[in-house]
Structure formats: structure tokens, C-alpha cells
Amino acid sequence: MPKLFSSKSRFYDLEDKEEKQIKKGNEKKGVIQCLQMQTQTDHQLPASFQFVTEEPTLEKVLSEKCFIDAFRAFLRSEFSDENIEFWLACQDYKEARSPTELSSKAKEIYNEFVDPHALKEINIDCHIRETIEMALQEPDFSCFDEAQKHIYSVMEKDSWPRFLKSDVYLNLVHKSQTEDGNKKGQEYWWHDA
Structure with a gap:
């Protein structure tokens, strides 16, 4: 059986991790609430777009209302809308x-x-x-x-790099995959069809 060592600094590291997880959970709730507000408007993805594996850009987000709304919801959650x-x-x-x-x-x-x-x-x-x-x-x-x-x-x-890692963006990608029938777990973005 391996020996367990404990130290005062290790204990504080664990406390810090727990505090960070709680804080992250609270931030996540705020983002999810913003996302729920955004999805209440129930914007459909544009028919002229199809999802493919490619790098998303802020320029593309700012060209379509449904993506602007998602980005706006994210910025609202960060108090920078x-x-x-x-x-x-x-x-x-x-x-x-x-x-x-x-x-x-x-x-x-x-x-x-x-x-x-x-x-x-x-x-x-x-x-x-x-x-x-x-x-x-x-x-x-x-x-x-x-x-x-x-x-x-x-x-x-x-804001953009954090948006790409946010629940708002990931939910939008998941929604698009569901609507398109794409496989889950892949990262997709759009391009003009």
C-alpha cells in the first residue's frame, strides 16, 4: 500500500481547488442562465449555413444574428456586453x-x-x-x-478565446450538430453553403 504524505501546504492546495470549483460552478450557472435567455428567443440556424470542421472566427459570428445573440449572451455573463x-x-x-x-x-x-x-x-x-x-x-x-x-x-x-471554451458556444455547436445530424464530440463551425 502506498504511503500517504500530508502537509499543511498540500491541505491548502486542496482548499484552493475546492474554492475554484465552487467559483467555476457559480460562473457556469450564470453562463447557463444567459444561454437560457438567449435560447428563449429560439433563433434557428440559417439555412444557408452548414457545419463543417473549421476554425470559427469572430467575423463570422458577427455576420449572423443567431451567433451574435450567443456571443452577446456570453459577453453579458462577463459584464462586457x-x-x-x-x-x-x-x-x-x-x-x-x-x-x-x-x-x-x-x-x-x-x-x-x-x-x-x-x-x-x-x-x-x-x-x-x-x-x-x-x-x-x-x-x-x-x-x-x-x-x-x-x-x-x-x-x-x-473575449473571443473564452467564448470558444464557454458553455454558450459549446451548446450552440451541440445544437447545430443535433439539427444537422452530425456526430457528437467533434468541433464544428459553419461556412457558406
């Missing part, structure tokens, strides 16, 4: 049809995301903020481009 909301608002901003609409949307975006007192303030440096403030005097379609690129980069480098 202002990033996707800002990115989407910038996309909508570029669809403005008149100078009046452009000016109105620019002010809304600034007040909601860029103003230092905004409830959903995005994390940008003072140079980008000043550039936007100057551009607001005569807003054009590129008014928020620098900030939007920055936020995209933040999501891609920070």
Missing part, C-alpha cells in the same frame, strides 16, 4: 441615409458608449475619444471607425 452593443451600433450608424440621421445617431452613440459618464462606456483611450469628439462637430461615416476597430480587437483578443 457594451463592446458588442457599441460595435453593432457603429454598423447601424453606417446605414444612415441622411446627414440629419447621421448626426442624430452619432450623438446617441457618443452619449451611450463614448461619454465618460455613459452607463455603457466602452474602454478606449483619450486619443480615440478626442478624435470622436472632434468628428461629432460634422459627423461622417468614419466618425467611429477607429473606436470600432479597437473594440473589435479587444473582443477578438480577450
